[in-house]
Amino acid sequence: MASAPRAAAASAPREAVAAVVDPEIRVVTIDDLGILRSVQEDPDTGRVTVTITPTYTGCPAMDVIRADIRRALAAVGHPEAEVHTVHSPAWSTDWISEVGRAKLAAAGIAPPAPAAPGAVPLTLAVRCPQCGSAETEQVSRFGSTACKALWRCRSCREPFDNVKAL
Numbered sequence: 001m002a003s004a005p006r007a008a009a010a011s012a013p014r015e016a017v018a019a020v021v022d023p024e025i026r027v028v029t030i031d032d033l034g035i036l037r038s039v040q041e042d043p044d045t046g047r048v049t050v051t052i053t054p055t056y057t058g059c060p061a062m063d064v065i066r067a068d069i070r071r072a073l074a075a076v077g078h079p080e081a082e083v084h085t086v087h088s089p090a091w092s093t094d095w096i097s098e099v100g101r102a103k104l105a106a107a108g109i110a111p112p113a114p115a116a117p118g119a120v121p122l123t124l125a126v127r128c129p130q131c132g133s134a135e136t137e138q139v140s141r142f143g144s145t146a147c148k149a150l151w152r153c154r155s156c157r158e159p160f161d162n163v164k165a166l
Contacts, residue, residue, distance in 0.1 A: 013073055017039050023068070108161075
């Protein structure tokens with residue numbers, strides 16, 4: 001009987017951090033995006049250490065993400081959490097989960113396709129998240145955030161963001 005509550009408590013920090021929503025793309029979590037690298041709890045002290053990787057160096061959302069992680073952990077009983085940011089290996093759009101890709105598409109944001117092993121990324125066309133057409137064009141290399149570009153569908157004429165493949 002006593003082991004069940006301990007097992008639930010052990011997963012609480014990971015679950016709390018995994019549920020933190022990305023402040024720039026509010027339809028996905030930091031876990032969906034692959035920003036969350038690890039959540040470790042020291043069994044002796046209960047202190048939690050979280051490791052994250054920004055989508056790009058200088059991402060302005062990182063301060064908000066760190067604060068949201070600390071807030072989420074405090075809510076599950078870990079007010080003294082440490083959040084470490086690592087830049088190596090660099091984040092890649094390949095780290096976006098399938099769930100994350102589906103959430104982005106459902107919100108009208110075109111997610112990049114996962115790269116094949118050893119392939120050189122080359123974007124010839126981006127499928128429209130509204131109608132699925134490949135008849136699209138890049139309007140601006142810069143979208144609503146620095147990690148997205150603005151595209152337009154030639155078929156349905158709708159503009160949409162595309163997460164830049166990195």
